[in-house]
Every structure is written in C-alpha cells, then in structure tokens.
Amino acid sequence: MMLWWAFFGCVSVSWALGSPWLVDTALQGEALRLAQELPAWLVVVVLVSGLVKLSFVVYGFALLRPDVIRVPRWMRLAFGWVSGVLLMTYGLVGSAGLVLRLLAGQSLSRYGWWRLLLWMPHFWVGGILVLAATAAYLRWSRPTSIGSAVPTGSAGH
Secondary structure, three states: OHHHHHHHHHHHHHHHOOOOOOHHHHOOHHHHHHHHHOOHHHHHHHHHHHHHHHHHHHHHHHHHOOOOOOOOHHHHHHHHHHHHHHHHHHHHHHHHHHHHHHHOOOOOOHHHHHHHHHHHHHHHHHHHHHHHHHHHHHHHOOOOOHHHOOOOOOOOO
C-alpha cells in the first residue's frame, strides 16, 4: 500500500512542479490546457492532491509502528475504513461509465483507455490496498482480553 501511494503521490507532486510526464493521459481539453499553463491555484490543488496521496505512506507507517506515531487505535481504524471505502468507490464509479460504454459497443478514446486502465484503478486498487492494510492492522493489533492472559512465571510471591 505504501509503495502504491508513494508512486502516485510522487506523480502528482511532479505535476505540481511542472513535469509533463503522463499529464496528457490524465487530462484532456481545457483541463489539459490549464495543466500546461500551470496557474498558481492549480499548482496548489495538484500539490495538495499529491500530499494527500503521500499521507497514505504515513498511514502505513502509523500502522506498522504505532509506537512511533502515537494515534489511538480507533482513529487508525476509522481513517483506514473510511478512506479505503471512499477511494474504492470513487475509482469504481469512475470506471463504471467507461466499462458500460465498452459493453454498449462504443469505442474509447486514448484518454478513455488511460482512465480505464490506469487512473481509475489507481483509486480503487489503492482503496483496496488501504482496506487490506487496515484489516491486517485490525487483526495484528487486536487487544487481548484480560481473562485470557496466562501468567508466564512467578511474580515473587
């Protein structure tokens, strides 16, 4: 999950810094023209988008090292479930219209294929990865019940 979001977060940050790499696959028309002109407000929007994506790297680290990033367990779980579902939903909804067009026998533009095969899956696959990491953390971090604690030795009594 962390590698996935690091890659896509870095792509967004590179766009905010003016890189043209893959921009024409993610945008078209007026949006592409704006991305090429890169007004200050768009730099901020794209940079924030990249930082949000990179926050999932921090989230992954928070799951792996709760001793370093001290956030209550319930907050980690709530963030993971909510953001994972939202990401997955956004990506699937974005993909659904394109899949329906294909099923109806309509063709997709180059831009449509890029959206179907890369840009929408980056969200729904990323959401699934967030949910999987959250589920793994849930199992791994499950508090043990007090009644099931087994003494491991004498306490000096």
